[in-house]
Every structure is written in C-alpha cells, then in structure tokens.
Amino acid sequence: xxLRFDKLGVVIAVIVAYAAFFAxxxxxxxxxxxxGQARPILEALPPTLGMLLLTIVIVCGIxxxxxxxLILRLAASVAALVALTILIGVAGGFLTPAGNTFARIAxxxxxxxxxxxxxxxxxxxxxxxxxxxxxRVGVLVLAALAIAALLVSGSWDSLSIxxxxxxxxxSFWAEASKHxxxxxxSLAGAMIVGIPLGIxxxxxxKLRAAVLNVLNIIQTIPSIALxxxxxxxxxxxxxxxxxxxAIGVRGIGTAPAFVALFLYSLLxxxxxxxxxxxxxxxxxxDAARGMxxxxxxxxxxxxxxxxxxVILTGIRIVLVQNIGLATxxxxxxxxxxxxxxxxxxxxxxxxxxxxxxxxxxxxAFAAAIILDAVIEMTATMRRVGTA
Amino acid sequence: xxxxxxxLLRLAVLALLVVFITxxxxxxxxxxxxxxxxxxxxxxxxxxxxxxxxxxxxxLIATVAATTVAVAxxxxxxxxxxxxxxxxxxxxxxxxxxxPPVAVLALAVPAVGFGEKPTLIALFxxxxxxxxxxxLTALTTLPGNVMEAAxxxxxxxxxxxxxxxxxxxxxxxxxxxxLSVVISLATATIGSTVxxxxxxxxxxAGLISNNLAYVLQGGLIVAALAVLIYDGLxxxxxxxxxxxxxxxx
Numbered sequence: 001x002x003l004r005f006d007k008l009g010v011v012i013a014v015i016v017a018y019a020a021f022f023a024x025x026x027x028x029x030x031x032x033x034x035x036g037q038a039r040p041i042l043e044a045l046p047p048t049l050g051m052l053l054l055t056i057v058i059v060c061g062i063x064x065x066x067x068x069x070l071i072l073r074l075a076a077s078v079a080a081l082v083a084l085t086i087l088i089g090v091a092g093g094f095l096t097p098a099g100n101t102f103a104r105i106a107x108x109x110x111x112x113x114x115x116x117x118x119x120x121x122x123x124x125x126x127x128x129x130x131x132x133x134x135x136r137v138g139v140l141v142l143a144a145l146a147i148a149a150l151l152v153s154g155s156w157d158s159l160s161i162x163x164x165x166x167x168x169x170x171s172f173w174a175e176a177s178k179h180x181x182x183x184x185x186s187l188a189g190a191m192i193v194g195i196p197l198g199i200x201x202x203x204x205x206k207l208r209a210a211v212l213n214v215l216n217i218i219q220t221i222p223s224i225a226l227x228x229x230x231x232x233x234x235x236x237x238x239x240x241x242x243x244x245x246a247i248g249v250r251g252i253g254t255a256p257a258f259v260a261l262f263l264y265s266l267l268x269x270x271x272x273x274x275x276x277x278x279x280x281x282x283x284x285x286d287a288a289r290g291m292x293x294x295x296x297x298x299x300x301x302x303x304x305x306x307x308x309x310v311i312l313t314g315i316r317i318v319l320v321q322n323i324g325l326a327t328x329x330x331x332x333x334x335x336x337x338x339x340x341x342x343x344x345x346x347x348x349x350x351x352x353x354x355x356x357x358x359x360x361x362x363x364a365f366a367a368a369i370i371l372d373a374v375i376e377m378t379a380t381m382r383r384v385g386t387a
Numbered sequence: 388x389x390x391x392x393x394x395l396l397r398l399a400v401l402a403l404l405v406v407f408i409t410x411x412x413x414x415x416x417x418x419x420x421x422x423x424x425x426x427x428x429x430x431x432x433x434x435x436x437x438x439x440x441x442x443x444x445x446x447l448i449a450t451v452a453a454t455t456v457a458v459a460x461x462x463x464x465x466x467x468x469x470x471x472x473x474x475x476x477x478x479x480x481x482x483x484x485x486x487p488p489v490a491v492l493a494l495a496v497p498a499v500g501f502g503e504k505p506t507l508i509a510l511f512x513x514x515x516x517x518x519x520x521x522x523l524t525a526l527t528t529l530p531g532n533v534m535e536a537a538x539x540x541x542x543x544x545x546x547x548x549x550x551x552x553x554x555x556x557x558x559x560x561x562x563x564x565x566l567s568v569v570i571s572l573a574t575a576t577i578g579s580t581v582x583x584x585x586x587x588x589x590x591x592a593g594l595i596s597n598n599l600a601y602v603l604q605g606g607l608i609v610a611a612l613a614v615l616i617y618d619g620l621x622x623x624x625x626x627x628x629x630x631x632x633x634x635x636x
Contacts, residue, residue, distance in 0.1 A: 007471050120475075123482070127474045220613035222576040225590045225606025232421075232599050268557060324487025328577065331594060341493045345581060350497040357490035364485040372481070 008124055009065040015117040016061035020054060023110030026091045031102045032160065032349050038108055056083045057114060064121050065259040070128060070310040077122040084114055085150060092158030104160035106351060133373035140369050160351040161358070164340075168355075171252055171339075176359065178254065178335035181365075183322040186258055190265030190318060195311065197266070198273025199299065208274060223260065227332045230256035258336030261325055265318040272314025276307030310380040316371035323364040327356065397618055403628030404611045405444045408435045411604070418600040430589045439608060442585040445578065446505060449510035451508045454564055457515045461522035462548065477523070484516050488574045493556070496581055506578030513574060514567040521563025558628040565620040572613045576605070 024038030025045075042050040056079060063076035092105040126139065155163050165172055201208040218226075234255050238245045280303050288302045330338030340356030343349075407414060411429045418428040429435075463469040466478050488509055495505035510542025529552060537551045551584030587606050 008475065009468075109418050120479075123478055124475045127478045186617055191428065217610065220617070221606050221610045222573040222587070222590065223592070224576055225609065228590060228599070228602035229606060258578060264464060320485050324485075324489065327487055327489040331580070331591075339513065341489060342580065345493055345496065353493045353496070357487075357493050360487055360490050361485070364487060365482065368481070368485040 004067040005065060006067050006200055007069075008120070008128060009288055011068060012117045013061045013065040014122055015113055015120075016057060016064070019110040019113035019117065020057050020061075023113060025110045026088065026095060026110040027106045027108045028095050029104045029106070029160075032104050032164075032351065033347065036104075036106065036108075039091075039095065040110070044095060045087060046090075046094055049087060053083055053087050056080060060118065060121075064117075070125055073121060074125045074129075077118045077125060080118040081115065081122065082146075084118070085147075086112065086155060089150070089155035089157075089159065092156065096158050104163065104351065105158060106160040133376045137370060137373050140366060144366070148234060153223070161354050164349070164355045166353045168340075173356070175335050175337055175339050179323075179326050179337050179360070180363070182254065182261060182326045182334065182336055183319065184259055186261035186314065186322055187318050188263055189258075189262045190269045191315065193262075194227030194266050194269030195273050198270040199277065201270060201274050202277040212267075212271060212274070215270060219267050223264070223328050224331060226260045227256055227261065227328060227334075229258050232335075233330065234259065245254050253333045254329070254335065257336075261322050261329075265322060266327060268314040268317040268321075269311070272310050272317075273307065276310030277303055279310060280306045304316055312371065312375045312378060316368065319367045319371060320364050323367060327360055397615065400611055404608065404615070405603075408439050411435050418604065419433060421603060421628040422598055426596065426598050426600075430592065430601055430604065432592065433584075433588065435586075435589070435604070435608070438550060438584060438586050438588060439612070442572075442575055442609070443612070444509065445506055445575050445583065446568060447587060449507050449571055450514055450564065450568055452507075453511050453514035454518055454560075457518035457563075458512075458522050458560060460466055461519055461526055465523070465526040466544070476519075480516050480519055480523075483512070486512075488513050489577055489580075492577060492581060503578070503583045505581050506575060506583040509578070510571045510574060510585060514571050517566040518560065518563040519571070521566075523562045524558065525559035529555055538566040555631055558624050558631060561620065561627055565617060565624065568620065569613050569617050572609055574617065575620040577607055 020041060023040075025041040026039045027036035028039055029036040041053055044050070044054060060076040063072055068076075088107050088111055095105045097105050126136075131139070150156055151162075155164070173195075197211065201211050214379040219231075238255075283308060284302055285298065288298045293301065326334075326336045327338035327341055329336045330342050337360045338354040340352050341360075344354075344356065345350030415428045422428050430438075460476065464473045491509040491512055492505050495508040499505055499508065533551065533555070534547070542550065575583070575585045576587030576590055578585050579591050582587045586609050589601050589605030589608075593599065593603075593605065
C-alpha cells in the first residue's frame, strides 16, 4: 500500500505543525490591558492533558494529510475541535494563580490557528458530503448547542473574554437584543417598502432607472456619515412632530441607526424584486393571462411565487449586511454589539473587542447558513413544481 | 443631446470635488448654517486634500493586493492541479462574506497594532471576495468552442491561459474589482476608528464634536469619489468587453 497525500491536507498539516510546536497556545497577562506572555501547549496545560492534546492534534493532522475516507476525516476534525475547545478552558483554570482575579488568560495565535485548520478540514468534508439544506441547518444547530453547553457548564469561565462578559452580563444581553432588533427591524421595514416598490419598478419602466440610481447612490455614502447625517433631521422631527418623541424618535440613538440601516437595505430588496420579476418566463405569464387571471391574481399566484427565491437572495444579502453594519450604530449611541467593540478599541482591551465581534460574526454566519438553506429549498421546490 | 448629458454631469461633479478638496474655504458660507456655537465649518485639523489622497492610497494598495491574490487563486483552482480546492474555495468565499468589516478591523488591531495596517488588512480581506467570485465565474464559464479551438490550434496550457482565458475573463474580473473598490472606499472610513488617516477622520471628528458640517463634507467627498470611480471603471469594463467582441452591455 502506498501513502498518498491529500492536497488540502498538506496545507492543513503545515498549519497544524506550526501552531502546535512553534506558536503559543494561551497568553497570560497580569491584568486586562498589559501585554501578555506566551505559553505553548505543554506549559499551558497540566502535563498529561498537554501530551494528550498534542497527540490528538498530531493524529488528526496526519488523518488530514493522507488520503483517508471522508467519515474518518469528519471524525478527526470534530475530535480535534472538541478537544481544543474543552482544553482551552482547562488551560484558563490551570494558568490562573489561585485567588487572583486580575490575571487574564486568553487563547493565543496557536489556538486560533489550530481551530482554523480543523474548521477548514470540517468545511472541506461538509462541502464534499454535499449536505441537503436541512442537514446543514442541523449541523449549525448541533454546533450552537455544543458551544452553548460549554458556556453554560462554566468550563470557559476562567478565560478573559468571559471575565469581560461576567462584569457586563446585563448590558451584554441588552445590547444583544438591541443589535438583533436593529438588524431585523430595518430588514422588516425594507421588505414592507422595498417589495411593493420593486413590483412598481417592474411595472413602470420609467421609474425603474430613477429609483435604482437613487438607491445606488445611497449605498456609496459611508455608513458612519449616513448615521451622522440622519441625526439632525431626526432631531428636528423629534422636537416638531407631536408624538414622535414618545415613540422613541430622537436625534441620536436607535432612530438614526434604524433609518440608515433601512436605507441601505432598500437597494438589494428592490433590485432583487425587479430582477426576480423580470426573470419570470413569458410562457408562464401568457398561460396565466390565457386562463383569464386578473393582474392581481397573476402577481400573487404566478409572478411572485416564481420570483421568490431571487427576492430571498436579496433578503439574505440585507440580513447579513445589517448584522455587520449594526455594530457601527454604537458610534452614534444606537447600541448593539458595537458598543463593546468600540469601548474595547478605546481601552485597548482586546478581550472586550472580541466580546463584541465574536457574537456579531456568529450571528451573521448563522443567518447566512439558515437563509442559504431556505433559498435552496424554495428553489428546488420551484423546480419540482414546474418540471 | 441626451447622450452627453450624463458625461457633463460627471465632469461637473469631478470639477466640484477637485475645487472642494483643494480650496474648501470657498464653501464655508454654504456649510456655516450647519454648525453651532461658531464651530468651524471646514475641517481644520488636517488638509482635506492630503486626507483624500491618503484615503485613495489605502484603497489602491488594498485593491491591488486583493486583485493579485484573488485572480491568482482563481487561476489556481481552475487548473487541473488545483481542481480539488474548487468546492472548498467556493464555500470559504461564502463564509468570508459574512464577516462584518468592523469585526475584521477590530480583530486585526491586536495582531498588527493601530493605524493604517489593520485598515489595509480589513480592506484586503473584504476586497478579495467579490474579485475572486467574479474571476471564478469568468474562468469557469468560458465558451467551450473557443477553448476547443485554442486546444486544437496546439496552444499549451500557459498560452491558453495568457492569450485566451484571461483576456476573455477581463471584463467580468473588472466588474469584481469595481464592486470591491466601491465597498473599500466606504469601509476605509471606518478605519479611522482605529487611527488610520482616511476621510473617516473628518466624519468622526464631526460625530464627536456634534459638527454636522464635518460629517456632511466627509460623507459627500467619499460618496462623490465612489460614484466617479464606479462610473470610470464601468466605462473601462465596457471598453474591454467591446474589445473582446462581447459588444457592451
């Protein structure tokens, strides 16, 4: 039997070897803002666990390097990821001197590289398995449950990012709900206005170019400027329109952030509605007309269902983009995870930056996977329906 | 009469932009009503011209780097030797696009420190995706008969790539670069939250001191740059498409 190498495996093995032997696994800092000291795997963990982790990582690296069956690669990537995520928590407890509440233990470059390498392996396996939309969502739920279990069990409590969380647990959930409300609320607003506007643009050709041009130009205004520019008009509305202040319209805070996100969301929704409706086959429309359907029936029973996957693609773009952009709302007092990111940048406390950035990335990632699955399902349903 | 109207409009925007960033003082009376308590109407902590040039320089460096890497990667995964990486690279591109620019920027700071570097990294990573996606689409959807003809004419793999595949893909790749540049122009302003010298500095100074005139001038300069560069690149794209015999839009 000859050994054959997997091309991607070579890349993964190189990263794993570097991360395991030359990079540091965890960083020890005497308090939250001083520079840290690097600790490699064998110094960051009790000797037996350190050897165990090295062995697991090397074995899984070899599985990746050689041409091995998919199921073995899947097992290896999952095993390595589970070992890494559990043992980084152990390292936190091991490195913290007893009774010291100022010391901070953070995962270091070696840990992140190992996570990256084995996630790459897992992503490759999952891509090659060609999972159905439902199973992809299932994998996502499993991963979310595993992370939630680790968080609830308290095995990560000694890590710096969770220490930052512990001192702001209340505000974390308040900002989280603000973040989600901003992203989803502006999306809902954009759908309520954008889809009818898109239908109108599809029907009235003269309107199309004008509306799309204006929306295109709005997209070019940098987000921090658009947020800022809305402060003045909304402040004016809050003072002069009766009742506006009562429902929370103010110059600074959530209102300008909401309006800015709404404006950015309009282009993908309107443009995709127009493209989706334009892509409806003539034959379908002719048949509907021939059956004596009214314009209204045709819109709701024929055109709209056929255009739906394309419109959903626009909604996916908007949701992922809004989850990211909502971080900037913090600059104008709109709240959201950006509060932690910008506070962290201001205090050069990187754990605080991570506390804001990691949930944002996780939310955007989950939203993308779920909506991709939904899009694929509606698209296949349509194909089956018209075949 | 109608055909030259958009061109004239663009030239007017360009002229206005150049005049504004070289002698912003002329526009002071226009912006004065937006300020309160006698605050200055024109950004005075640095020259707008220098900031604009630095902004463009940051975007240019990031885009050139992103284009080189993205096109090279796309060529690699479309060769027989790299075909194994094709599905994975597609999913990585999809995953990469979900990372918010602010998060990339903030996470780059601990690795490289404050200033221009984290901005360049964020712009580079963010700019990679649209270019890679377009390059991949272009290289995988080349007309089969043309490729057959090139092979039949006895061209080697390298000759086919340089003389047939890349020239035919140029318009679509340019489209990716255009998207990437427009995103980068706006994203670069966020770089000023980590102390990069870009036009974002003007906007942030306005947000901090509650000076609407600063926010407006910073925002409008970036928007005008984006619109002009977008149009300019679209024109180059159409020219390239015509040269490839793909006949414009």
